[in-house]
Amino acid sequence: MPSVVATHDRTSADYQQQWDNLVPQGYRPISLSVYGAASDPRYAAVWVQRSGPAFAGIHGVGHAGFQTFVNTWAAKGYSPTIIAATGPADAPVFAAVMELEGHGVSLTRHGLSTGSDSDQGTIEFWLAEARRRDWIPRWIAAYGTTNDRRYAIVLDPNPGHVVWSIDGLHGENAGTYQQRFDAQRQQWARPAFVTVTPDGGYLSLFRDDSLGDDWAARHGLTSGDYQREADTWMPKGLYPAYVQAGGAVGNTRFATFFARQDRPLPRVFRATGPAVPSMHAIDDVVEERMRATGTRATAVAVTHHGRLVYARGFTWGEAAYPTTQPTSMFRLASCSKPITAMAIFQLVQEKRLSLEDRLVDRVGFELPPGATRDARFANIRIKHLLTHSAGWENPPGDYWQAAQAFGQANMPVSKRRFAGYMASRPMQFAPGTKQVYSNLGYMMLGLVVESLRGSDYTRAVQDTMLTPLGLTRPHRTPTRQADQRPGAARQHDGALRVGPSAIAGPAGGPHPLAALPYGGEDYALFDSFGGWCMAPVDYAKLLAAFALGAANPLLNPDSVQAMWTVPPVSPPSTGFRYTHGWASWNEPNGVRGFEHGGAMPGVATRILLRTDGWGYAIFSNGGSVADIYYAIAGLPASAWPTHDLFPQYGIPAYQLPTVTPAAATPIADHRPAALRGEAASELEPLRAA
Structure with missing residues (x-):
């Protein structure tokens, strides 16, 4: 002193x-x-x-x-x-x-x-x-x-x-x-x-x-x-x-x-996970972006032809700040949506569901007392929910209104009640007539999974997708900070915003204040559209399955093709070609790319896979995600390792034949503008605009 x-x-x-x-x-x-x-x-x-x-x-x-x-x-x-x-x-x-x-x-x-x-x-x-x-x-x-x-x-x-x-x-x-x-x-x-x-x-x-x-x-x-x-x-x-x-x-x-001091402690940059010299360009891009934006934790996993070839964690924080590992778990935000899409197509593949099925025939909705549904709600089909064309432009209500509509005295409101309240609100357009990004639609898809699987959404996905692949870390993210699991990355909102609690206090107010990442939103409602928490190496195991062709343990080729088909409602003029749970684009050489981003308070994520065999998951707890697309797409043939890091992180490797590394075609970024840069903010995913 x-x-x-x-x-x-x-x-x-x-x-x-x-x-x-x-x-x-x-x-x-x-x-x-x-x-x-x-x-x-x-x-x-x-x-x-x-x-x-x-x-x-x-x-x-x-x-x-x-x-x-x-x-x-x-x-x-x-x-x-x-x-x-x-x-x-x-x-x-x-x-x-x-x-x-x-x-x-x-x-x-x-x-x-x-x-x-x-x-x-x-x-x-x-x-x-x-x-x-x-x-x-x-x-x-x-x-x-x-x-x-x-x-x-x-x-x-x-x-x-x-x-x-x-x-x-x-x-x-x-x-x-x-x-x-x-x-x-x-x-x-x-x-x-x-x-x-x-x-x-x-x-x-x-x-x-x-x-x-x-x-x-x-x-x-x-x-x-x-x-x-x-x-x-x-x-x-x-x-x-x-x-x-x-x-x-x-x-x-x-x-x-x-x-003990009045001047801030310095930050130190550090990396974990095995260095891959031929892929060092990724390290450079991530470090530069984290320093430039003040982001504290980022983790990256890269797959190539079914193998995990790169997995590193990066920390830009004080010496005592938790060190990011490749196994550090991050909230996914909207990178949860492709997982929900896969869960739906598994049901379709099992012939327990059709994309033409009506939502109301698969999920029963409890409406608030005295409320009625918009007549167009009955026309919402599963395909509309998957393609963001169900009928909502702006969220038609919020947590507290939903609780009050059911006569609740205190928060939180349950997912079933919230869905019933939303079902009673006016829709903005007829289902199937246009495409407007909607978290609410994917919330409804989670209820479809629950109805047909007979268990809560998270358990259903764990049973049919994650456990069979040997993934034990993924879970629905808790809301309160005290409930976060060991190894979960901290969430730092980019403006340290505080708002009314969605999980505590009287439904009618006054609402106690809560940090947006830890109570300002109710993550119990987010599961199927933004609530997963997992490490990038875990998501990489999901992505790697799509490089296996007919051996894909999650979906057969017909189901994959159906999931990646661009619906007629997707407006070509915007360049944002949303399929069924994935944003997509075409390369001039015939390669297709599929991607999704996620952003919420203290969350920035992106996942990507390409039909020429590679993909990545990059998760961050800041307001920015390094776009490592160039660093990977331009790698020469000699840069792609033949090792497989999945077992190093407690994940069983896929049984694969020996393959000769193939060159990644050096290309310009042909992705539509909507897919470049940072994902759009999802600060208020379920609140009225």
């Missing part, structure tokens, strides 16, 4: 004396708060004795004095690092610190109000601008009154692509902020800054970088409470990384964060 001085409730003169005494001793301010009345402000500060860039400070000035200070030192290359303010909007008192950091002058604004994100005079505008330009808030201050609140903000470059979130612009009360804190901790975020508004509300900045696991955050503290917390934690080596206060003197409340 460095030498630290932390003080609070000091007058302007006291703070000046601190500056005069501590700066010559090598101390520098890392946190500063000004609070109380503008006529007699108080200061709370944290000083750390360490070297660093040159700095300058000011306090006790108004708008004009603050602007002059910024202009003067910005001209010398200094950038604001701390801004604090108190008092009314038209006559505030500012305090600030600027440092010669060497990255140019950070964008700094003050006097901002709340309002439209298209108005440059609002805090919303600059936060939206930060998102667009990949900046990150360094410091934010709130002053003024409840009816005329103002903000000052510093926005820094974000070369490390740190994920962040600001909430409570209107001042959350202590209880709501506690819910937000609890929800953010569920996605491994920390409060990087919490400011207390003059009327006692909380405005919080959360980040996903780390100061280590040993820390303590507190809010709602009186002056005496804060002193007792400091007396408790500082002897243990934890000091305030920030302390902020708001409210009148005598009724001030403090928020603080004690940690």
Whole structure:
């Protein structure tokens, strides 16, 4: 622990004396708060004795004095690092610190109000601008009154692509902020800054970088409470990384964060799984993309003519961050849909189902009391559900509405009830007349599987597909963080979003807050369209089956051909040729490619296979998936290994004849635009638009 001085409730003169005494001793301010009345402000500060860039400070000035200070030192290359303010909007008192950091002058604004994100005079505008330009808030201050609140903000470059979130612009009360804190901790975020508004509300900045696991955050503290917390934690080596206060003197409340350091820990890149020198291009592409986007965990598996020839896990995280393995399990999001399509075609192959069968003849729906179905619902056929042409453009309801429609007091709503509620809602077009991507359709297909197999969807797929292939890891992803299985990758939403819980609280509200990846969606409802959790090596075993031709243990050639047939409803003008559970395209050399992507909070996945014998599964827990198509499609014949890694990961190998490695034809990317880049976001898969 460095030498630290932390003080609070000091007058302007006291703070000046601190500056005069501590700066010559090598101390520098890392946190500063000004609070109380503008006529007699108080200061709370944290000083750390360490070297660093040159700095300058000011306090006790108004708008004009603050602007002059910024202009003067910005001209010398200094950038604001701390801004604090108190008092009314038209006559505030500012305090600030600027440092010669060497990255140019950070964008700094003050006097901002709340309002439209298209108005440059609002805090919303600059936060939206930060998102667009990949900046990150360094410091934010709130002053003024409840009816005329103002903000000052510093926005820094974000070369490390740190994920962040600001909430409570209107001042959350202590209880709501506690819910937000609890929800953010569920996605491994920390409060990087919490400011207390003059009327006692909380405005919080959360980040996903780390100061280590040993820390303590507190809010709602009186002056005496804060002193007792400091007396408790500082002897243990934890000091305030920030302390902020708001409210009148005598009724001030403090928020603080004690940690062993106030600067984020560095990230380290590491890879696991056997290196394949001839396929090193994949390693390079994945590492470059993870560093460029801040993605923490990615795993890749590649198959060639029925063999697993490449399987690696990649981690871009702090030293203590869980190391990604080829067997690390990721949520699949919509890469679950091809699995459901295969389960349906197995039933067709067994002659227990026809693509022409009506949904209502295969699944019984319990409608909410007094509800009726859209007349067109009776015309939905299995083929319509598989090809996203069943009749829904936008999800016609949400979790909480469904629960209330059945008279439930509390969440969650069951999958059967949710399906019944959706069946009672209006449809947007007649089945079979056009193609619009629909998670709801694949949810209904899961119910078809359950009805005909006589078990829940997950168990049915495990019994008919996964267990016969020797796959034991795949499972339906749990919703709560505490229920995730050992070896499951962490989910980090790309904006640290928090929303109403879909699994807890009263159906009619108020809904407690939950992290989107861990309670903001109910994954018990997702199983057949987005709920599988598995390792890429496991999905690779499924993909490899399609290189076996007539020996495919999942589907015979006729079933495969039917599954991969593009329906007439698929619009050729878009280039997005969706078959029955797979997006497809044709190469000029006659090779067909089949692909699916998936994206949800903290999930980015892609699977691909080609009719010339190779495929891949690439799963990530960030907002991006490296498109390794070029790196694989351009491999020369000598690059394709003849080894088989399936047994190394506890997966039985297929019984295959010895084959001579064939060249992968070097080609341009002929995939339609809809299949390139990242999968579309599926943030709200079942909610009303």
